Amino acid sequence: MTAETAASQAAQPGGDLTAPGQERGPEVVEVRRGAFGAHGSGDTSGFGGLTRLVQIPGSSPRPYGGWHDAAVDALVEDLQGVGLVQAIEKVIVDRDELTLFIRRQDLATVAEFLRDDQDLRFELSLGVSGVHYPGDQGRELHAVYHLMSVTHGRRIIRLEVTAPDQDPHIPSLVGLYPTQDWHERETYDMFGIVFDGHPDLTRILLPTDWIGHPQRKDYPLGGVQVQFKGASTPPPDVRRNYS
Amino acid sequence: MTSLDQADLDQVTAEFVAQGGDWEEIAEEAARLKEERVVVNMGPQHPSTHGVLRLVLELDGETVRETRVALGYLHTGIEKTMEYRTWVQGSALATRMDYVASIMNEAGYCLAVEKLAGITDRIPERAQVIRVLMMEMARVSSHLVCLGSAGNELGGTTLMTIAFREREQVLRFFEMVTGQRMNNAYFRPGGVAQDLPKDALSWFKGVYGSMVRGMDDFDNMVMVNPLWRARTVGIGQLNLAACMALGITGPMVRAAGLPLDLRKDRPYSGYENYDFEVCTTDTADVYGRYLVRSNEMRESMKIIAQCIDKLEAMGEGPVMIEDPAIAWPAKLEIGPDGQGQSHGHVKEIMATSMESLIHHFKLVTEGFRVPPGQAFHAIEHAKGVFGVHVVSDGGTRPYRVHVREPSYNNLQSMAALCDGGTISDVVVCLASIDPVMGGVDR
Numbered sequence: 001m002t003a004e005t006a007a008s009q010a011a012q013p014g015g016d017l018t019a020p021g022q023e024r025g026p027e028v029v030e031v032r033r034g035a036f037g038a039h040g041s042g043d044t045s046g047f048g049g050l051t052r053l054v055q056i057p058g059s060s061p062r063p064y065g066g067w068h069d070a071a072v073d074a075l076v077e078d079l080q081g082v083g084l085v086q087a088i089e090k091v092i093v094d095r096d097e098l099t100l101f102i103r104r105q106d107l108a109t110v111a112e113f114l115r116d117d118q119d120l121r122f123e124l125s126l127g128v129s130g131v132h133y134p135g136d137q138g139r140e141l142h143a144v145y146h147l148m149s150v151t152h153g154r155r156i157i158r159l160e161v162t163a164p165d166q167d168p169h170i171p172s173l174v175g176l177y178p179t180q181d182w183h184e185r186e187t188y189d190m191f192g193i194v195f196d197g198h199p200d201l202t203r204i205l206l207p208t209d210w211i212g213h214p215q216r217k218d219y220p221l222g223g224v225q226v227q228f229k230g231a232s233t234p235p236p237d238v239r240r241n242y243s
Numbered sequence: 244m245t246s247l248d249q250a251d252l253d254q255v256t257a258e259f260v261a262q263g264g265d266w267e268e269i270a271e272e273a274a275r276l277k278e279e280r281v282v283v284n285m286g287p288q289h290p291s292t293h294g295v296l297r298l299v300l301e302l303d304g305e306t307v308r309e310t311r312v313a314l315g316y317l318h319t320g321i322e323k324t325m326e327y328r329t330w331v332q333g334s335a336l337a338t339r340m341d342y343v344a345s346i347m348n349e350a351g352y353c354l355a356v357e358k359l360a361g362i363t364d365r366i367p368e369r370a371q372v373i374r375v376l377m378m379e380m381a382r383v384s385s386h387l388v389c390l391g392s393a394g395n396e397l398g399g400t401t402l403m404t405i406a407f408r409e410r411e412q413v414l415r416f417f418e419m420v421t422g423q424r425m426n427n428a429y430f431r432p433g434g435v436a437q438d439l440p441k442d443a444l445s446w447f448k449g450v451y452g453s454m455v456r457g458m459d460d461f462d463n464m465v466m467v468n469p470l471w472r473a474r475t476v477g478i479g480q481l482n483l484a485a486c487m488a489l490g491i492t493g494p495m496v497r498a499a500g501l502p503l504d505l506r507k508d509r510p511y512s513g514y515e516n517y518d519f520e521v522c523t524t525d526t527a528d529v530y531g532r533y534l535v536r537s538n539e540m541r542e543s544m545k546i547i548a549q550c551i552d553k554l555e556a557m558g559e560g561p562v563m564i565e566d567p568a569i570a571w572p573a574k575l576e577i578g579p580d581g582q583g584q585s586h587g588h589v590k591e592i593m594a595t596s597m598e599s600l601i602h603h604f605k606l607v608t609e610g611f612r613v614p615p616g617q618a619f620h621a622i623e624h625a626k627g628v629f630g631v632h633v634v635s636d637g638g639t640r641p642y643r644v645h646v647r648e649p650s651y652n653n654l655q656s657m658a659a660l661c662d663g664g665t666i667s668d669v670v671v672c673l674a675s676i677d678p679v680m681g682g683v684d685r
Contacts, residue, residue: 094616094617095359095616097617127490127647127652129632129647150487153508182651182652204314205684242639
């Protein structure tokens with residue numbers, strides 16, 4: 001972006017359009033120590049001192065490229081109208097995909113603008129996917145939404161909302177996109193994210209009396225003890241690994 | 244919301260009650276109201292529920308008043324299992340989701356992983372064409388199963404035998420190319436497992452004509468048949484607005500008049516280089532959905548013919564990305580005792596080059612690393628939009644894989660299709676969604 005266009009955008013009513021895209025560094029979601037995920041083995045190789053940060057990409061600088069700038073501008077303009085520009089926590093363009101991190105209390109407002117604004121028109125919801133980052137303090141649970149615009153060239157936008165483990169509540173989008181019904185039930189079933197406002201938030205894939213939410217990273221995998229010459233095979237989640 | 248502790252686990256082991264949802268409450272309420280309502284439990288073991296799907300139907304005479312869908316009988320935790328396997332092994336798990344169009348699941352998974360790894364542009368041309376060929380064959384096979392089993396459920400076993408006879412040709416071709424009829428694990432991140440056998444294309448050209456004739460047989464028998472029309476025309480209406488609200492994609496939304504086909508709209512694997520039409524109709528009923536599928540098969544056959552021409556014109560070439568950090572080191576071949584590692588490769592790593600052995604060992608046991616981040620890739624599956632969301636933490640295994648399965652989503656429309664209709668139409672409506680429970684429950 002040239003200095004001129006930046007100045008003209010900043011001069012528009014409502015203030016600085018680049019505000020939500022403020023640069024933020026990569027988000028550290030986990031810190032791993034040692035090698036092969038093994039601990040307490042009396043490792044003397046020196047690899048035990050390794051420290052690796054697991055980082056997800058940080059926010060992107062303008063211009064984002066392609067249709068992304070215009071879409072973010074249109075959304076920011078809508079949000080300015082209701083005084084909620086800060087609803088967008090950060091904007092990430094990575095691998096040519098646009099991700100908007102949204103404050104969870106504003107999710108429904110943002111989704112409604114995305115669905116109804118004639119410049120956005122993301123009419124088709126492709127469901128919600130949960131991701132659990134136990135190391136991301138206060139933002140452990142992520143709900144990831146993909147919306148497709150049928151009107152504007154089938155482009156896809158991603159919304160990401162976070163919630164802490166201690167308060168796993170995220171507003172439901174069933175009122176806006178009825179298709180979210182089963183998708184939110186699945187994410188509740190697997191991650192324990194409670195979608196407030198869902199008409200019937202019950203388990204869908206697991207039996208109703210199941211305890212726990214199996215796709216969370218802290219859910220024990222169990223595994224069957226297989227004995228072989230006195231040794232036993234640990235479950236996959238506690239084995240040594242390369243990740 | 245916290246994790247499990249031992250007390251919880253003990254409780255589960257001590258008494259495990261697996262009962263069905265709110266079944267008892269429904270029955271009690273019906274008894275209390277003393278109405279002439281019957282609650283019928285259809286499935287999970289019922290031949291026409293396409294696997295293990297359970298429908299709870301509240302009936303008033305012959306009329307369906309309320310439809311509830313109960314799922315999960317085939318939940319296998321594929322998404323979670325993928326988190327403990329390498330990126331390449333994920334292909335063998337993805338293929339087991341929607342087992343009627345297994346190649347398509349692999350395609351969606353591999354394309355998403357390739358996008359995440361940033362290697363989409365480096366997939367060899369020959370691999371791209373083979374992928375399109377295989378995906379379109381899978382689409383033909385899936386639509387044939389849909390049409391044939393629908394015919395069977397309406398009482399016409401001949402329809403099933405015709406459809407399954409033609410599908411058999413596709414499965415034979417798959418077996419020739421991948422070694423397996425279903426659950427192929429043929430697509431890998433970076434390309435495909437191996438090139439086509441020498442005589443595969445000429446064999447398929449030999450059956451091409453008879454397959455198209457089989458489709459004509461089916462159409463002549465069904466599409467103008469008064470019995471078939473009586474059972475399908477105007478049944479299970481779902482207009483475009485309802486489709487959008489419920490996120491319905493695939494033949495169902497195309498039968499409602501919207502040409503939503505990601506092969507045209509967001510081309511992948513080189514679909515922009517093929518000449519084909521997106522089939523639509525505006526009847527929005529069960530008949531329209533079968534018409535769309537039937538026409539779509541012809542378009543797929545057209546694409547297959549173009550693929551064969553391209554492959555023959557192209558000649559030999561790599562089918563896996565050149566990058567040795569990602570490409571599977573071993574080649575497969577058919578030996579005297581069946582398919583296995585190629586003799587030349589075994590000889591190289593065991594007798595000639597220790598470096599090759601180390602490389603093979605590292606890549607096969609450890610796998611390759613994918614840079615941290617997330618990607619979403621959607622393809623046009625036989626059933627609709629198949630989206631794969633993959634997250635990497637920079638390791639050799641996926642941090643998270645989520646599949647937006649079209650059957651799972653489309654099955655949500657059961658209540659909208661069935662409520663107010665007769666019980667005999669329930670099976671027709673269900674068959675027109677074409678759900679495969681392996682994909683729905685994953």
